[in-house]
Amino acid sequence: MSKQFFAVILLCTGLSSYVFSQQKTAGVIYYDQIIDLKAMAAQFQQNAASAGGQRQADLQQRVMMFGGGANMPEKITNKFEIAFNPSGAKFQKSVIDENNVPEGGEGAGSASGGIGAMISRFGGGGDREIFFNNSDKVTESFELNGEAVLLENSLGSMAKEAEKSDETRKIAGFECKKAVVTGRNGQKTTIWYTTDLSFQASPMPSMWTEGVVLGLETDRMKYFATSIEYSKVKDSEVAVPKKSRMITQEEYQKKMEEMRARFRNMGGGSREIQIQQ
Numbered sequence: 001m002s003k004q005f006f007a008v009i010l011l012c013t014g015l016s017s018y019v020f021s022q023q024k025t026a027g028v029i030y031y032d033q034i035i036d037l038k039a040m041a042a043q044f045q046q047n048a049a050s051a052g053g054q055r056q057a058d059l060q061q062r063v064m065m066f067g068g069g070a071n072m073p074e075k076i077t078n079k080f081e082i083a084f085n086p087s088g089a090k091f092q093k094s095v096i097d098e099n100n101v102p103e104g105g106e107g108a109g110s111a112s113g114g115i116g117a118m119i120s121r122f123g124g125g126g127d128r129e130i131f132f133n134n135s136d137k138v139t140e141s142f143e144l145n146g147e148a149v150l151l152e153n154s155l156g157s158m159a160k161e162a163e164k165s166d167e168t169r170k171i172a173g174f175e176c177k178k179a180v181v182t183g184r185n186g187q188k189t190t191i192w193y194t195t196d197l198s199f200q201a202s203p204m205p206s207m208w209t210e211g212v213v214l215g216l217e218t219d220r221m222k223y224f225a226t227s228i229e230y231s232k233v234k235d236s237e238v239a240v241p242k243k244s245r246m247i248t249q250e251e252y253q254k255k256m257e258e259m260r261a262r263f264r265n266m267g268g269g270s271r272e273i274q275i276q277q
Helices: 002-023 037-050 053-067 113-124 249-265 269-274
Strands: 027-036 075-085 088-093 129-132 137-144 147-154 159-171 174-183 188-194 212-217 221-230 245-247
Touching: 027 037, 147 249, 159 188, 159 212, 174 212
Parallel strands: 147 245
Antiparallel strands: 027 075, 027 221, 075 088, 088 129, 129 137, 137 147, 159 174, 174 188, 188 212, 212 221
16 A cells, blocks of 8 residues: 555656656756956946946945955856746745855855955845745845845836847846947846746846846846756745835835945945845
């Protein structure tokens, strides 16, 4: 009887995996995020040259943090993922993260432990979760002043214009289309997206509105999907946290300004990086 029972269990498990792999409606997409510290320092240097007062001092501190030091790696790699099923999707830092292992040299990982956490937040919302609900709205979940909060945004909210291209590129087994998006600040982001999946999601949802973004490049950061695993994902895994409080954009901006001012008054210009998104 026990052998028959285990045989049934194995059969059911195999059938379940087969269904998900055939329908491709649930699973996890794994991403590498690569942050170019040298490019980031150069941009801060350029911005500092045209800034004045306290902002110039803050930017110069960032240049020293990201551009100097014999043990400072040139690049840092983080792991992210998008879990999805028919009810929605969630973008988050991967639990199987490799502790912000930087490129270039043995032992470089230990040299960047603390800085990696700060860069992750500055460059890509390291401890934020982004929920997609099959509409043009996205919900971010994060902590603000020790409180769990939610912030709602729209897909493409920071994009000014987008130029689609006939160029394609295969990423994680999908043929992806190319688009170059110009943000409100004038900076350009190259997007590689597929419409072969049945949902919408992106590591940077404010810059695009179509399909699933499997590749993304700016002048200082890249996201590229490395693989996709089709498996069962529970609705609870992609559901917005019920106990968090929804805040408005106005409340969020006000709190961010208060935090920046408080850090500056404490002489912590460099720590401002930890709260910027």
